[in-house]
Amino acid sequence: MSPYKDTNLPRLEKDLGSHHPINNMKDFIMELLIELGFEIVDGPEIETEKFNFDMLNIKKSHPARQMHDTFYVNNKSSLLRTHTSPVQVRGMLEKKPPIAFISGGKVFRKDDDATHLPMFHQVEGIYVDKGVSFANLKDLIFKIVHSLFGENIKLRFRPSYFPFTEPSAEVDILAKDNKWLEILGCGIVNPVVLENCDIDSNLYSGLAFGLGIERIAMLKHGVNDIREFYKSNLDFLNQFK
């Protein structure tokens, strides 16, 4: 028994640290997708042109293949993956449909400003089965976006272009300031990619999507400069306890 008048004595506060907000967001999204039935696949950050580009129908003449965007390694013998899609190619080569993969991690592009960094994070998913359609893709995207931004968020699909999906779409959400903000890319897997992975595109079709983690984290936390995430500043990190 304390001899004092009241027992409002200070409690011993736990000195807790924090998860990094980018890893936290990445894991949050991955968990969400695991709940929906996706399985995690992993792949290397140092990739070959074959898996990063060729297998994904990104032709030699595609602007992304210029030295401009890609980091090459050891005299162009390999490269730093520019997206997490090569992991899915590796996954498709290993397993036969139906398959539902997600992969998440670091990707690299030769960019450096307030909204782009040479290293950033993506989560991508692919589902291949008989009869997978764009209408199914829309259902999945609504589920993902609603889980991230709430049921009341307004979103729109916009036609877009990626060499590995056709049709392709980008998805925007209506942000607080009444502006549309792009948050993810998706589409129906280009049959060429399925064939590249020894999947019969007459029997199977697939859907794919990819999200940039930094962009989502910036939106969710109200961070305006992407570089804040990578200064390892305790004043910043401690806000994410």
Place this chain on the structure above:
Amino acid sequence: MKIAYKHLAKHIYPVPSLNDLSDKLFHLGHEHEILDEIFDIEFTPNRGDCLSINGLLRDLNVFYDIKFNNEKFDGQIKSYEIDFTNNAIDDCPRISFLKIEVDGDIKSYEDELNEYFKIFDINKKNFFTDVSNYIAYETGQPTHCYDSKKIKNQLCLDEINITSNFSTLLDKDIKLVGKNLVFLDDKKVINLAGIVGGESTSCSSETRSVLVECAYFNPEKIIGKCIKYGIQSDAAYKFERGVDPLCQEDVLRRFIYIVQKHANILSLELFSKTYKKYSKKLVPYDLNAINNILGSNINNNEYKIYLRSLGFTISKNTIEVPSHRSDVKTQNDLAEEVARCIGYNNINIVPLQLKKSKPLKGFERVKEEKIKGLLIDNGFNEVINSPFSEISLNNAIKIDNPIDSNKPYFRENLKVSLIENLLFNERRQQDSVKLFEISDIYTQDADGTQVKQRKLGIIASGRMGKNYQNFSKKIDQSYVSSIISRYVSNLESVEEEINRNNLNTKAKAKIYFLEINLSEFNEAILGYESESSRLKEFKEYSPISDLPKIYRDLSYSLSKNASMENLNNLITKFENKFLKEVFVFDFYENTKTNKIKIGYRFIFQSNEKTLTDEDVNQIFKPLIEESLAIEGIEIPGIK
């Protein structure tokens, strides 16, 4: 690409509003911004056919009644006996040359030409080049104008290996190296095909005899050249995205039509040659395939209306793709066309049920989560660092084209980054820094075999923590290893002390660092129950100040009849915009004297100015006075 609302609207009946047109452009996938009634459109790289007024109108034909501007010169043109050799017919299957001679003065610009320069506020160059630029904007087909008097001998198109200087008409000299597709005049380069012409044969305001070149170039021969030579070229931008392979003669007739309005034409001569026949692109008509891809239920009638509105022709079981649509080859491409017409937002939603049982998380992933939980429970913050490093200790993997030439290597360990993180935080007046990072580390053997290892790096220095148990304790040699040792069999690597002598720092606290392979953790870690679950709500972040912080401590002595509650309330309610943080760093019950000692640390920081002691004294004064008014409370040293 910028296209004026006015230029589109005048071909559309009835005339749509700016906002209506904007909505339709988004509907079709042409993302844009609007400034002064000009659409700045970000066309996707597969839609080279849209890079002009006419091109975009062809797409808008889905929604509107479009009257295309087909006014062009339709008179007879004499055949042109040009001395031209095409040694690159695969890269240039079709080409036309038009020679126009005019005399007298050029009239001031009229109609569409005048409007073009007015709306975009572009500097005029010379008449023929100006017409060429306008024609590219209107039709999407670049043309190149030579002053025909400056061309001497035989013209030749060839892809050659070359190293030479080339003076472009952009007032910029470039050094051509390697393989280039070029036009040669007596073996001298006069034009980097499809990209930029040469200064030596360029038109001027004196030019009265012009040679207009109009061709289809293989996009693969154009792409990358602008980056390589550091030039900006609208022509190259169009060629690398694909122009209409069949449009040359129509474009040149439109060219003449514009010239005719401004000058007295003396003679016209046209050379047009197809070196490789264009083969029609045919795709089977298969509505089922389209509905399967989209999950839609459109009927034949709808499908045909959409296709025809986009310029496709349908005969029996075949769809012929218009020549300008180089991007359409398969059923999936056609499905995208249909989806664009319907509107992506109007396509049904069909619930997706994955035919898979819920997969289990892998052992490695669970293990990693548990390790993170353990460290976070012990006050460590997770960081993520860039993998680029200036150091190669042991044949590090090297980036050919690093963004920072001082950091060309892939880091071989986590140590260097974590030391930088520590010093950064010390400079920001942090007296307790405990960080960790988990990352794949890529290294290579002497023979170049790459090795990937998943590693954990931990760094710690200064106070063990902020609470009153940890505040006065300093991190020591066994601090880090004592946290993880239960979960690592035969922990070989105890933390190393990092010598501060080589670091640019005045701080004194000892630094301890430990790096370990995740594979060294044993199964015991799976049983660890973390107290710090992952963040499920996403807090709004408040911007960080880079200005110095000021710390103030208040140490109270409470007798047994004093109200802790009153003191607590007072401190919790104490608000100031500069107050960043308050915590109890000291707490001690003296049972002999029946007194409690309690110390609070206040941290002040402004986002706008450097706070002075005087500023903080002023803020603090009322708090001190009010707390001393509570019965039984003293602040030793202050009456």
